[in-house]
Amino acid sequence: IAPDTGRRAAEGERRSEVAEPTVTLSRSGSVGVITIDNPPVNALSQEVRIGLLSALEQAELDPTLVGGVLRCAGRTFVAGADITEMDAPPSEPTLPTVADAFERSRLCWVAAMHGTALGGGLELALACCGRVAEPGTRVGMPEVTLGIIPGAGGTVRLTSLIGAEAAARLVTTGKQIDAVESRQIGLIDVIAEDAHAASLEIAGSGGRAIETSPTPRAPKPEFWDQESIRVREKARGQESPIEALAAIREAATLPRAEALQAERRRFLRLRESEQAKALRHVFFAERKAGASLRNVPKAADLQRVGVVGGGTMGSSIATAVLISGTAVTLVEQDDAATARARNLIETNLKASAKRGVISSVEPVLARLSVCTALSDLEECPLVIEAVFEDMAIKTALFKALDDVLPATAVLATNTSYLDVRELARSVRDPSRVLGLHFFAPAHVMKLLEVVRLPQTSDPALAAGSALARQLRKTAVVTGVCEGFIGNRIMAAYRRNAEEMLLRGAQPETIDAAMRDYGFAAGIFETQDLSGLDIAWAMRKRRRLEGKDPAIATISDALCEVERLGRKTMGGWYDYVDGRQVSSPETARLIAEFRDGAGITPRVYTAAEIVNSILAAMSREAEAILREGIAEGPDDIDVVMIVGFGFPRYRGGPMYIARKAQ
Numbered sequence: 001i002a003p004d005t006g007r008r009a010a011e012g013e014r015r016s017e018v019a020e021p022t023v024t025l026s027r028s029g030s031v032g033v034i035t036i037d038n039p040p041v042n043a044l045s046q047e048v049r050i051g052l053l054s055a056l057e058q059a060e061l062d063p064t065l066v067g068g069v070l071r072c073a074g075r076t077f078v079a080g081a082d083i084t085e086m087d088a089p090p091s092e093p094t095l096p097t098v099a100d101a102f103e104r105s106r107l108c109w110v111a112a113m114h115g116t117a118l119g120g121g122l123e124l125a126l127a128c129c130g131r132v133a134e135p136g137t138r139v140g141m142p143e144v145t146l147g148i149i150p151g152a153g154g155t156v157r158l159t160s161l162i163g164a165e166a167a168a169r170l171v172t173t174g175k176q177i178d179a180v181e182s183r184q185i186g187l188i189d190v191i192a193e194d195a196h197a198a199s200l201e202i203a204g205s206g207g208r209a210i211e212t213s214p215t216p217r218a219p220k221p222e223f224w225d226q227e228s229i230r231v232r233e234k235a236r237g238q239e240s241p242i243e244a245l246a247a248i249r250e251a252a253t254l255p256r257a258e259a260l261q262a263e264r265r266r267f268l269r270l271r272e273s274e275q276a277k278a279l280r281h282v283f284f285a286e287r288k289a290g291a292s293l294r295n296v297p298k299a300a301d302l303q304r305v306g307v308v309g310g311g312t313m314g315s316s317i318a319t320a321v322l323i324s325g326t327a328v329t330l331v332e333q334d335d336a337a338t339a340r341a342r343n344l345i346e347t348n349l350k351a352s353a354k355r356g357v358i359s360s361v362e363p364v365l366a367r368l369s370v371c372t373a374l375s376d377l378e379e380c381p382l383v384i385e386a387v388f389e390d391m392a393i394k395t396a397l398f399k400a401l402d403d404v405l406p407a408t409a410v411l412a413t414n415t416s417y418l419d420v421r422e423l424a425r426s427v428r429d430p431s432r433v434l435g436l437h438f439f440a441p442a443h444v445m446k447l448l449e450v451v452r453l454p455q456t457s458d459p460a461l462a463a464g465s466a467l468a469r470q471l472r473k474t475a476v477v478t479g480v481c482e483g484f485i486g487n488r489i490m491a492a493y494r495r496n497a498e499e500m501l502l503r504g505a506q507p508e509t510i511d512a513a514m515r516d517y518g519f520a521a522g523i524f525e526t527q528d529l530s531g532l533d534i535a536w537a538m539r540k541r542r543r544l545e546g547k548d549p550a551i552a553t554i555s556d557a558l559c560e561v562e563r564l565g566r567k568t569m570g571g572w573y574d575y576v577d578g579r580q581v582s583s584p585e586t587a588r589l590i591a592e593f594r595d596g597a598g599i600t601p602r603v604y605t606a607a608e609i610v611n612s613i614l615a616a617m618s619r620e621a622e623a624i625l626r627e628g629i630a631e632g633p634d635d636i637d638v639v640m641i642v643g644f645g646f647p648r649y650r651g652g653p654m655y656i657a658r659k660a661q
């Protein structure tokens with residue numbers, strides 16, 4: 001056994017072409033050290049599992065060893081099973097075999113954790129007799145996000161270590177917790193700046209240095225029913241969180257061996273489920289999204305970003321940038337408007353602090369400068385305009401920015417619907433223009449559509465890419481068209497839904513069908529929430545421009561009688577004491593339209609509604625692909641899931657359409 005050097009590969013290091021073993025055994029005095037080195041995230045591939053068993057066997061045969069440390073090279077402890085292997089049947093040795101071997105070992109193994117210890121990685125650590133973590137470590141059981149549950153004894157070992165209540169929280173939500181919270185709930189034993197060194201010490205003592213934690217108390221009998229209601233409500237049709245709770249209940253109540261077997265059965269069944277396959281698709285689609293953003297030469301980090309316009313959207317964009325640690329110069333028309341913008345940003349930051357996104361408001365707000373002159377933006381390599389959605393106003397602004405900013409500055413527009421090409425024509429060098437389409441609220445929503453014009457230069461695209469990276473947004477590249485990817489597909493959804501109203505469906509049946517399918521909300525209730533007047537104004541504009549046929553819709557009729565949504569106590573629905581109820585007036589308006597069109601109403605089943613809307617979405621998505629607006633079908637799925645509440649466990653509209661072919 002070679003001496004342990006404690007070497008940790010550099011951040012992001014990839015394996016070299018020459019095959020090096022992914023698992024090695026070394027020694028440090030009387031302690032065996034198993035190191036996993038399988039970049040980028042030390043996933044437990046078959047090769048790693050074979051390596052672990054063989055290293056363990058070798059260590060056990062060495063009579064001079066009294067303990068062992070399990071550690072990882074690179075940027076993180078094991079981030080879980082290798083997801084790329086999950087479309088094939090499980091291969092030997094399975095992870096439960098490896099975890100059992102660590103647990104049964106004559107040596108006391110201590111897991112030395114850094115980075116993230118997730119899923120199978122945490123399960124391995126749980127099979128060790130002690131766990132040490134560096135301060136920034138995060139741990140969790142994210143299996144439910146992949147449509148599965150822990151399958152290597154995780155539910156059983158976790159429940160006996162931290163109790164059923166804490167275990168249920170972790171396993172049913174997939175939430176990650178930090179080292180401090182892990183220590184508080186007894187999931188780890190020690191926090192140490194150098195987990196490797198601390199683990200060596202503990203293992204060298206044969207584990208005697210670890211305090212035995214008290215047996216966690218059993219939950220009250222009513223816990224299971226209450227938790228079951230909570231989990232079902234949140235799951236919205238996804239099965240793995242419900243299965244996860246069932247596994248924890250078995251772990252808390254069945255004999256250990258039976259609970260382990262039951263967990264494995266549930267895991268194996270879920271692994272093959274349609275939901276798990278769809279979620280694996282989304283996992284990789286999200287990581288591959290926005291391909292051309294990664295193909296352009298990487299831009300330096302942006303130190304300061306300019307935002308013009310401090311209304312709801314501009315302030316929200318500024319908030320997102322500030323939270324990312326980057327400075328913002330925000331320009332508004334006058335002092336009153338800058339004061340309003342600063343207030344809006346402060347309110348956003350306070351809400352973010354409440355949600356635990358930032359720890360305090362002041363240092364973040366200190367990165368904000370507000371001013372009234374565009375020339376104050378000269379230090380900003382990227383300026384985002386978020387002024388009123390009007391072509392004349394935006395064009396005038398771009399012309400002015402073109403005059404005062406250095407030629408290298410990138411100009412981005414946050415327009416949702418205006419033609420970015422026309423805007424680009426207003427500057428001398430259109431290659432410096434791109435669109436950055438944020439979703440409201442920009443400091444909460446993870447999606448960013450990066451709008452690439454035919455002329456957009458690589459450096460301009462790279463600036464968009466740098467911003468997305470710094471803001472930790474899921475960014476997708478889109479070409480120019482009305483509504484870009486997401487809003488264009490949602491418009492097709494809306495048209496289809498209104499068409500069904502004409503043919504006999506009601507807003508509440510359509511909304512209920514889509515909610516039951518897994519959407520967070522139906523399209524009509526969503527419109528009521530945001531107000532029907534903005535879309536109405538846009539339709540009127542498009543009709544004037546001859547872009548839409550001049551045919552009045554049911555939506556128009558609602559707006560004409562001042563039914564603009566929740567804000568007028570009525571839209572598609574009525575609102576009684578804040579409660580959403582069916583509206584006889586809307587039903588009457590729909591019936592009028594239907595009669596006018598000479599349509600005999602028919603009954604729609606929930607399945608017909610869902611299928612009709614999915615078909616409309618995928619038809620639009622295929623057109624978007626044909627026109628070269630999206631870079632690939634997976635990007636479309638990512639847009640709809642991350643930005644528009646399409647149920648993740650369904651895989652997205654393109655995934656569904658392609659599967660059916």
Ligand code: T1G
Nearest residue numbers: 041043079080081082083084118119120142150151152287
């Ligand atoms: N398997 C295979 N590849 C993985 C992977 C995994 N588990 N995790 C990440 N990758 C790839 C990813 O595709 C990307 O590849 C690169 O690593 C960097 O990832 C039995 C069955 C660890 C927090 O769900 O949450 O254990 O694009 O861009 O932002 O009970 O990756 O570079 O080619 O996300 O720094 C449970 C999933 C598995 C963890 C790092 N584990 N990973 O985030 O980098 S199920 C997970 C993550 C399980 C057992 C069950 C994150 C991260 P490429 P990245 P990051």
